[in-house]
Amino acid sequence: MTPPTRMSRYFLRTLREAPAEAELPGHRLLLRAGLAAPLAAGLYSFTPLGWRAMRRIETLIREEMDAAGAHELRLPALHPLELWEESGRAQAFGGALFRLADRRQRGFVLAPTHEEAVSMLAASHIQSYRELPVTLYQIQQKFRDEPRPRGGLLRLREFGMKDAYSFDAGWESLDRSYLAMFRAYERIFARAGVPVVAVEADSGAIGGKDSQEFIHLNERGEDEALLCPACGYAANAEKAEFRADPPVAADPAPVERVETPGVGTIAALAQFLGIEARQTAKAVFLVADGEPLFVAIRGDLEVNETKLRNLLGAATLEPMDDEAVARAGLVAGSAGPLGLAGVRVVADESVAGAPGLVAGANERGVHLRNLAHGRDWTADAVGDVALARAGLGCPRCAEGRLEARAGMELGHVFKLGARYAETLGVRYLDDAGARHHPVMGCYGIGVDRLLAAVIEANHDEGGIVWPATVAPFDAHVVALGSDRPEVAEALAALEAALEAAGLEALVDDRDESPGAKFADADLLGMPVRLTVSPRALGRGGVELKPRAGGDAVVVPLEEAVARVRETAGG
Numbered sequence: 001m002t003p004p005t006r007m008s009r010y011f012l013r014t015l016r017e018a019p020a021e022a023e024l025p026g027h028r029l030l031l032r033a034g035l036a037a038p039l040a041a042g043l044y045s046f047t048p049l050g051w052r053a054m055r056r057i058e059t060l061i062r063e064e065m066d067a068a069g070a071h072e073l074r075l076p077a078l079h080p081l082e083l084w085e086e087s088g089r090a091q092a093f094g095g096a097l098f099r100l101a102d103r104r105q106r107g108f109v110l111a112p113t114h115e116e117a118v119s120m121l122a123a124s125h126i127q128s129y130r131e132l133p134v135t136l137y138q139i140q141q142k143f144r145d146e147p148r149p150r151g152g153l154l155r156l157r158e159f160g161m162k163d164a165y166s167f168d169a170g171w172e173s174l175d176r177s178y179l180a181m182f183r184a185y186e187r188i189f190a191r192a193g194v195p196v197v198a199v200e201a202d203s204g205a206i207g208g209k210d211s212q213e214f215i216h217l218n219e220r221g222e223d224e225a226l227l228c229p230a231c232g233y234a235a236n237a238e239k240a241e242f243r244a245d246p247p248v249a250a251d252p253a254p255v256e257r258v259e260t261p262g263v264g265t266i267a268a269l270a271q272f273l274g275i276e277a278r279q280t281a282k283a284v285f286l287v288a289d290g291e292p293l294f295v296a297i298r299g300d301l302e303v304n305e306t307k308l309r310n311l312l313g314a315a316t317l318e319p320m321d322d323e324a325v326a327r328a329g330l331v332a333g334s335a336g337p338l339g340l341a342g343v344r345v346v347a348d349e350s351v352a353g354a355p356g357l358v359a360g361a362n363e364r365g366v367h368l369r370n371l372a373h374g375r376d377w378t379a380d381a382v383g384d385v386a387l388a389r390a391g392l393g394c395p396r397c398a399e400g401r402l403e404a405r406a407g408m409e410l411g412h413v414f415k416l417g418a419r420y421a422e423t424l425g426v427r428y429l430d431d432a433g434a435r436h437h438p439v440m441g442c443y444g445i446g447v448d449r450l451l452a453a454v455i456e457a458n459h460d461e462g463g464i465v466w467p468a469t470v471a472p473f474d475a476h477v478v479a480l481g482s483d484r485p486e487v488a489e490a491l492a493a494l495e496a497a498l499e500a501a502g503l504e505a506l507v508d509d510r511d512e513s514p515g516a517k518f519a520d521a522d523l524l525g526m527p528v529r530l531t532v533s534p535r536a537l538g539r540g541g542v543e544l545k546p547r548a549g550g551d552a553v554v555v556p557l558e559e560a561v562a563r564v565r566e567t568a569g570g
């Protein structure tokens, strides 16, 4: 049993106005309610009240992970750099990886995720198929050198994360472990009062097969999801496929030079020739892992760098500088796939499948008509490297058009496969005594982000409206006129009854006006407000008001405690 927390002795400061840098409503309330305060860009300190909210969220996550059969453990946050070099991820993470050296100048990293560390542990423990499947998780601080930390708790350099890792004897078994985590995530977000959509996602620097993200749709979020209202297809913008508008039919014709003086963009080219953008090919110059790259894509589409990186297996993509452009024989504004030197050529499917398109001749002010992939030029690689966007056709159904929605990514689940097990030597013996590598899954929830999203999804003009499941306290008690003996006596009785019932209460015993106390109760947002005052006592009890809405009513003390217990914990 926890005794009630008295605000006169609590480490808490609420603010009338939010600091100017806070843009999102949830970020403003986080600061105004005194839950957290910035230490530096992307680094926040949590106050006792903020930490209570965080721990309630962690408890909810633990309950669902344990119920799904996962086992909690603890891995170090500091890893030898060698381990990350062995797995290939020191390079894949690039500048986002925090690196440091010990006193002997040996390299270390502050881990952004724990596939390597958990694989090392599994390698020393797992021996037989009888020990599989197993899912392990932890809730721990992670580190990421964000170039632009912002948005309060949304983009941090140090953040809390629940990360889980499953080990299975085969893909079918992994499908079941993955589904168990997927269902646990649905319950976690539902119980925390945060609506989410699950979208197909790219597996990024971590690598792997199936991958889905849980996104809280919110117009101010930084992530973008593409949704089909007709069939329910949902993917994040990096991953989304689409059905391109078909090419304009044309009979094969010989390549033809056409003078295009002063034309330097696709829009200008289409207008000059009186054709549609999808009858042209656009050239994009990049450098992939240091190698010059020419990407040809239909004029009405844009390159998706994530898909392109995946197609090439490249860790980095950068723009090509002017000198390299000239060396390759490319002419900006009139670039095309003919006559290139020392450049790798990639064709998007939109170009590879099209009849003759108009493309640059690599000569200023000149383009070529009827240029056909496979006849006039060939690419070193062909694939879908186009960016989906709102308005394009759905890849799954015939009639749907994609819609774009902004949101916040809160969770991510992956089927990793055997990659880490192979690299780091995790093996098990099957029933015939043969050795195999287990296949892995990994599953993450950003705990700070989830806290931010809970506030974002649960507030009104007065302040936070905590869902009872994650509220820092079960009740907010406002004491008015507590210098009067009958109020002091009733307050003591209420506090004792709440404590005896196992309920946690924040008691406003400060020397403040009733208006200021009620405003703070709304701002702090506990599910139930109980007011002990001479007026309420005169009417036979304490005043009870649910924060989520409904009128204040005066009820006997015992009934007030029972009502709080009904709402608490959800």
Ligand SMILES: [Zn+2]
Pocket: 228, 229, 230, 231, 232, 233, 394, 395, 396, 397, 398, 400, 401
């Ligand atoms: Zn569809």
